[in-house]
Amino acid sequence: MLLLLIGSLLYLRAQSLPAAAVSQTSQMLDIHGNVIDTFHAGENRRSIKLKEISPYAVQATLAIEDRRFYDHLGFDFKGMARAMLINVQNLSKKQGASTLTQQLARNLYLTHERTWSRKLKEAAYTAQLEMSYSKDEILTMYMNQIYYGHGAYGIEAAAVTYFGKPASQLTLAESAMLAGVPKGPKYYSPYMNMKSAKDRQLTILDVMVEEGMITRAEADKAYNEMLSFQPLSAGNQEGFAPYFRDYIRTVAVDKLGIDEHLLNEGGIRIHTTLDPHAQKAAEEAVAAGFPADSEQQAALIAIDPRTGYIKAMVGGRDYKTNQYNRVFAKTRQPGSSFKPFVYLTALESGMTPLHMFRSEPTAFTYDEGRQTYEPSNHNDKYAGEDIDMRRALASSDNIYAVHTIMAVGPDKVIETARRLGIDSPMDPVPSLALGTFPVSPFEMASAFGAFANSGKHIEPIAITRIEDKNGRILYDAAPEETPVMEPAHAYVLTSLMESVFKPGGTAARVSAAIKRPVAGKTGTTASDAWLVGYTPELVTAVWVGYDKGRTITTAEAHRAAPIFAAFTEKALETVPPKMFPVPEGVVTVYVDPSTGKLAGESCPDKRLETFVAGTEPTELCGEHTDEAGSEESAAEVPAKEKHHSWWSDLKRWWNG
Structure with missing residues (x-):
């Protein structure tokens, strides 16, 4: 056995290492096949010597990636045993045991497919690297090869990208922050998720203390240091549809299982649903919707209800300053824009647009009479008489909405919302009718799509197809259409929501700007304003407010509707106006x-x-x-x- 091992090592020692894998630029394409982004179009990399790298950066990398690097021969059998024990204890793969040399072999010479042949090749190349290069040379190659996110390959590019300085000047705090990014740039980049980045920085500092690299006092000081990050470069992170491009990365990696290295270096082509004309209209509508000095934020998402295709997405007003995508923020109350789910439930329960409730201050008891809820109308304005569903929906009468949910049951309204795609937490209480439970603009646009699509819901789609560098299909979308309500109910509710844009409706002030049939619902809370609406071809959710829930003024609340109107008309300017299709029944x-x-x-x-x-x-x-x-x-x-x-x-x- 020993002779076989020696013979194998001598054979590997005599073999030449293969040429390093040549990376290729991957592309993201819009719905017309035009390139809207490239991944790693020429690597942002500058190789430097080990002595040009801050000792803190080297120590932090070894601490989190391979603390026994200088003690093993390319394979850390002790680390493997420790990782296996931890994984068995947790009944899952909590910890890996790849050494720096193994990672380098994989990155230089192999793909990231999980096959036995790849693992055997990785082991062979790892042994060859250890026999061909010194530990310092291997570490130098690794530090210059590893990907730190945002187009930065190698520690020098990462230091400049994140902190605007060479790698030699990185502090302990900066080094511990950067060392945590390569494991998952999407999760641990401070630009993408500061909390996760800080948590991983703390883990690295703790390991450095355990290994005697630094003292506890130094670790605590580094963790508490306020870091100053550079704005992300315009080449990769700004420009056209930046929030959508980030979303595509997330979907490709997290939902479709595309390896990040394949995404960044494999020459794949990602075909998306983005409509450049609609996206330009969305960005212009949001930009024009606020005074220049306003700190108010916005989100807009537009979906074709007939296909589920996401046509446009704006996650905020200034991507360079803040990359947080508010389209997916489940922190905002929808207010009265939630009422269509209440009225759909009512229609399905046998009520009609002529059903009457009295609009006046009312105390509602629930929970078997143990609790009381006293809603009010906006500015305490009440009709003081019986009103019907059309008038209530158009004027957004809160008393009518609560009467309705009490009549049909909050549990049934939650069932309706779930059926249409709302998965945020909700409780069966009277205030549910007034949209008191947070949802995301993404959920609202998706759910309203069923109203526009004659009662059929299609899960939103952003990627239609992914091809590898040889044209082989890696993913092909297969959208499914699910009936979630009777077409007749969808049409009657649409007819009711058309009144929102007519005289007496809460969006009547923008009706003149929309030259086509349109339906929808406004929503206003103390800190949020919405307009979720649709035509037969496009459903759009617009939210405006402040990230920290600051109270908005009446003028600030009125910004959602004009953004919706300007976007809808511009996005559909080449599409002839169409009536909502009338179903049987x-x-x-x-x-x-x-x-x-x-x-x-x-x-x-x-x-x-x-x-x-x-x-x-x-x-x-x-x-x-x-x-x-x-x-x-x-x-x-x-x-x-x-x-x-x-x-x-x-x-x-x-x-x-």
Whole structure:
């Protein structure tokens, strides 16, 4: 056995190491096939000597990656045993045991596929490296090879990228911060996740103390040091659709399992759903929506409800200053923009747009009478009379909404929201009707997509296809369409939400800016303002507010709707206006809103209302000069207008 081992080592010693793997630029493409980003288009790397690297950076790297580097021969069998014991104890792979030499062999000569043949090659190349180079030479190659995120390869590029200084000048605190990044640049980069970066910095400092590299006092001082980071370079991090590009990286690596090294060096092509025209419209609408000196933030996401394609994404107003993507922030209350889920539940429970509740200050008891909830309307304005669902939704009457959720049950509303894709935590309490539980703009846009798509929900998609450098398909999206509500219910609710943009509606002030049928719902809380709306081709969620929940003024709250209007009209400027498609099982009849009955000839405020077939009123109003039930009065409701037609809708819309 010993002779076999010696023979194998002599054989490996006589062999030449292969040429290092040549990295290739990967590309991200928009929906038209145009390149919107490249990954590692020419590595940001400058090799330096070991003596040009701060001793702190070397020590921090050895502490976290391979503390026995100078004691083993390329394979740390003691470390392997320790890692195996920890993994068995935790019943999962909590700890690895690859040495620096193994990592270097993998990065220089191999792919990152998990096969036995690759592992055997890695072992052979590791032995060859150890026999061909000194420990200092291997460490130097490693420090110049490793990827630190944000396009920085090697410690010198990382020091300049993060701290604007050469590697020789890195402090203990800076070194411990950088040493933690290579394990997962997405998770441990201070630009992406400061908390995780600080936690890993502390882990590294603790190990350095354990190994006698530094004292506890030095570690504590370094951890508490306030670090000053450089703004990320414009080459990779700014420019067009930066938040979307970051999201694509996250989806590719975390959801689709694309290895980060393959992403950065493998020459793959990622085809995305981004519409450059819509993205430009989104960025311009957000930029124009605020005074230059405003600190208020914003988020916008737009999805094609027919395909689930994410067409545009803006996660904030200044990516260079803050890379936090607010599109996915589950920290903001949706306010009244949540009410459509309440009213959908009501329609499915048998209520109609004519269902009446009184709009006045009301105390609601729940939890078997043990608790009381007293909501109020905006500015304490109440109708002081019975109002119907259309008027309540258009004016965003809170009392009506709470009456409704108490009638149908908060549990059912939560079930409705879950069905449509809202997965944030919610409790079955009356205040749920007013959007008191935080959700993300992403969730709201996804859920509203089902209203726009005739009751069918499609999970949002950002990546349609990924190809390797040879054109082989690594991933091909297969969107699934799931019916989540009856098409008739979706259409009736859409009809109700169209009133939000008409006189008396909370978004009426921007209706003139939108030259096409549109539906949606506004939402305002003390610190958040929303408009979530849609056309047949595009559903958009807009949020404005402050990151730390600062109270917003009335003027600040009014910024969401103009952003939505400007974006929607610009994004669809080349698309002819379309009516919302009318499904089977929908009828429209003239009604008298005050009585909820069919309108007679002399009814002064008759209104054409939309219903799920079978729920429309059948009794003729007789409270005016008409005689209830007379054949003459009944004839005044033309049959052709009892049954919905797209042409009559088009004429009504065209005529205002």
